[in-house]
Amino acid sequence: MAVLAKARGDELEALWSAIPEPPAYRFLRKPETGLAMVRGRIGGTGQAFNMGEMTMTRAAVQMTGEAGEAIAGFAHAAGRNQRHAELAAAFDAMLQDGRWHALVKKGVVAPLAEAQAGAKKRQATDTAKTRVEFFTLVRGE
């Protein structure tokens, strides 16, 4: 779910349209945009305080599983992209369906996770090169 939430909406759209005959779903909860109050901690580790809000969109869909059972998929994603939340919820439901699980895991979640890890690694590399060793000078030697 974290990988789907952190992906961009257009990435999910492209991956969705690459699925041949995607399953039908209906909304349990239509995409809804609102705010999440973000909390920080005093001193980074102490008592919580309300820092400010962040936009988020949530959605829930329902699909019919292999044995005719109802499968619910949920999504909660930062931002206001309603299609993003809808598709993330649909993928979440597919991941719980034996017929789709492997395909979505391998074809959707894995490449997104890899791209996200790659971006993190590039940034970490960039950052690490700005590490500095300060030294103090002794005067009057």
Place this chain on the structure above:
Amino acid sequence: MYVAVKGGERAIDAAHGMLDRARRGDPKVPEISLDQISEQLALSVDRVMTEGSVYDRELAALAIKQARGDLVEAIFLLRAYRATLPRLAVTKPIETGGGTVRRRISATFKDVPGGQVLGPTFDYTHRLLDFTLAAEGRAQVHPPDEATVSLDPTPRVADVLNQEGLIEAIPQGDEPDGDVTREPLRFPASRSVRLQNLARGDEGFLLAMGYSTQRGYGRNHPFAGEIRLCDVEVEIVPEELGFPVVIGEMTVTECEMVNQFKGSATVPPQFTRGYGLAFGESERKAMAMALVDRALRAEELDETVSAPAQDQEFVLYHSDSVEASGFVQHLKLPHYVDFQAELNLVRRMRGEAAE
């Protein structure tokens, strides 16, 4: 008192038309896109998100474009939009110690565990105008080289001091004492409420207040214990799921100031601390906030409250740019009846004096 005035619809429409044209500027110059604002004026976006109190780069970029680059006006626009959205969730407290660090410096220990990492900083630039940026398309961007270097984990400076008991412990708790967006301020305000107020507060105001503490208005001798710019995951616990899920990532800047001592008959002297936290890359804001947070703890630490920055009511009631700019700008509204009364009064007084 101002009274309702009628009329002027056509003039107002024309003025707004003129505003639209002024916003667009010379039509021969290409129009700026929200992506361009978000990517290339990123620190303006960060400030508007922080003080507008909504983390959404696209909305902040739109507000900046609509406000013609007036950041205080953009903050107002974002606050107004915020008021139209329902609150769907409250996040778990973000863990700035667990984020991906992009900058981390300490002015207290040169060999700080985890190292000094400069990140994308204006520090050590010469502040000379770079005319290569003026030549369109000729700005030099150095591509990152691909050598893999890893970062060590970066423990907190406060934790280092804490090992020896040299710094005060901070109060714990998973719930804030209040929410200034839901309840009016009451005094004395708790530290968690004060921090929420300061997080939304005007950077210029907090900068001046923080500066005043350094210049002696409120005895306050700080060290920048740690400044950290990092990307953190944001988690909520949706009621329908009952377990935490990550909704996305955000960039925050954190500053912990280490200040002079406080001790008592039972507790030996310890460093005290002030804390600042802001959305995006907002280092000056986070530092100023940490100074003011510490100053506002005067009463709690048995210090004399003598300077403006130590006065809760003074600071917390005047920190909000939306309120401040609203009240200052309301002076533009018609005050014709008020003024007429004063005119009459001054004429009568002059008349009486002449008799």
